[in-house]
Amino acid sequence: MQPKQKLALLLGALLILAIGFITTDQPDKTAEQPLATALMQMEGVGRVELYIHYPEKSASFFDVADNSSAPVGVLVIAEGANQPSTRHKLRQTVASVLQISQHRIQVEPMEGDFIDP
Structure with missing residues (x-):
């Protein structure tokens, strides 16, 4: 094999390695559905939509941050989040399951979920 071919092969292997490192370091976003399903089983809670925001990952090879x-x-x-007690239970449960502070969790009522008179 000629030196140019070896260099091209080496660069290709490094590129594949770098792409694999970047893509496998992303969090698993499939955790949202099982948690949403579990929250729907709580008393006073109907349908649930859940969005979990993860920090952006740096593509820098030299990034040594968290x-x-x-x-x-x-x-x-x-549904049901229009009731303060239900909103509080949802926030508390999500904070406990995901191990994050309650102030990082926003709970909103689903559209069409009105307070009963």
């Missing part, structure tokens, strides 16, 4: 995939914010949209 590489955890812990969420930095959560949006919960739920």
Whole structure:
């Protein structure tokens, strides 16, 4: 094999390695559905939509910052969240399950979910 071919092969292998490193370091976003399903089983809660926000990952090879995939914010949209006690239970449960502070969790009532007179 000629030196140019070896260099091209080496660069190709490094590129594949770098792409694999960047894409496998992303958090698993499939955790949203099982948690939403569990929240729907709570008393006073109907349908639930859940969005978990993860920190952006740097593509820099030299980035030595925190590489955890812990969420930095959560949006919960739920039927029944118009009731303060239900909103509080949802916030408390999500904080406990995801191990994040309650102030990072926003709970909103689902559209069409009106307060009963």
